[in-house]
Amino acid sequence: MPPEEVLPGVYLLETDGQRKLATKSRDLEPVYGERMINGYRLWDPTRSKLAALLLKGGGKGLHLPRDAKVLYLGAATGTTVSHVSDIVADGLVYAVEFSPRAMRDLIRLCERRENIVPILADAARPEGYCVLVEPVDMVYQDIAQRNQVEIASLNSERYLKPGGVLILMMKTRSIDVTAAPDAVYNSEIKKLAGLSLSWSMDLLPYHMDHWAVLARKFDS
Ligand SMILES: C[S@@+](CC[C@H](N)C(=O)[O-])C[C@H]1O[C@@H](n2cnc3c(N)ncnc32)[C@H](O)[C@@H]1O
Incomplete structure (x- = not known):
C-alpha cells in the first residue's frame, strides 16, 4: 500500500x-x-511529543506548508527538529537550545541540513536572538521549565505572525510536582497571553503528564 x-x-x-x-x-x-x-x-511517538500528537489525531489546524518558518524552542539534540525540517523542506527551522552539550549534536545535524538554524540561547530571553529570527508561521515549544507558559507567550508575542500557530508541549510536573496535573493545566493555560486557545489534548499513552496545546495568535 x-x-x-x-x-x-x-x-x-x-x-x-x-x-x-x-x-x-x-x-x-x-x-x-x-x-x-x-x-x-x-x-517514533515515544521519542517525539509531536509524533505522539499527530498519531493521536491532533493534526487539526496544524498545516505546515513546505516553505513555512518555525521557531522551535527546546531543540535538544534535534530528534523532533529533524522531522520538522523534513516537513518544511523549503522553509526554515530556528532551533533554540540552551544546553551546550545538546547543541554540539544539533550542530552536527545542521551540517547535513541547510534549513535548520541552531541558536544557543535561553528561550526565556527572546530578545537574545532577535538578529537571527524572522517572523514565523509556527512557534513550537518543548521546554520543561516552571515558567514554560510565560516563555511561550513572550516568544509568540515577539516572533509569531498574526494568525500563526503556537504548539506548546506543557509538562505539568515541571510546573508543580505536588498538584494534580489537570489542576496545573487549568490554571496555567489562563496565562497564555495574546493567543486564543484552539484545543488541547493529553499525550497518553506515549508521554505521561504532558498536554499538547494549540493556540493561534490574534490577527492584528
Ligand atoms: C524535553 S527536551 C526537548 C526534546 C526535543 N523537543 C525533541 O522532541 O527532540 C527539553 C529541552 O529544552 C531545553 N531547555 C530547557 N529550558 C530551556 C530554555 N530556557 N531555553 C532553551 N532551551 C531550554 C533542555 O536543555 C532540553 O534539551
Whole structure:
C-alpha cells in the first residue's frame, strides 16, 4: 500500500502489519537510530511529543506548508527538529537550545541540513536572538521549565505572525510536582497571553503528564 499523506509532509506507512508515522527526507542518514524505508523516516511517538500528537489525531489546524518558518524552542539534540525540517523542506527551522552539550549534536545535524538554524540561547530571553529570527508561521515549544507558559507567550508575542500557530508541549510536573496535573493545566493555560486557545489534548499513552496545546495568535 502506498504511504498515505495525512498532513503536508507527514505520512502513514504500512510496515510490519502496523501503520507508522513517517516524514520524507532528503537526508538519507538516520538522526536518532530511526528506521528508514525508501526515503521515509519512521517517526517514533515515544521519542517525539509531536509524533505522539499527530498519531493521536491532533493534526487539526496544524498545516505546515513546505516553505513555512518555525521557531522551535527546546531543540535538544534535534530528534523532533529533524522531522520538522523534513516537513518544511523549503522553509526554515530556528532551533533554540540552551544546553551546550545538546547543541554540539544539533550542530552536527545542521551540517547535513541547510534549513535548520541552531541558536544557543535561553528561550526565556527572546530578545537574545532577535538578529537571527524572522517572523514565523509556527512557534513550537518543548521546554520543561516552571515558567514554560510565560516563555511561550513572550516568544509568540515577539516572533509569531498574526494568525500563526503556537504548539506548546506543557509538562505539568515541571510546573508543580505536588498538584494534580489537570489542576496545573487549568490554571496555567489562563496565562497564555495574546493567543486564543484552539484545543488541547493529553499525550497518553506515549508521554505521561504532558498536554499538547494549540493556540493561534490574534490577527492584528
Ligand atoms: C524535553 S527536551 C526537548 C526534546 C526535543 N523537543 C525533541 O522532541 O527532540 C527539553 C529541552 O529544552 C531545553 N531547555 C530547557 N529550558 C530551556 C530554555 N530556557 N531555553 C532553551 N532551551 C531550554 C533542555 O536543555 C532540553 O534539551
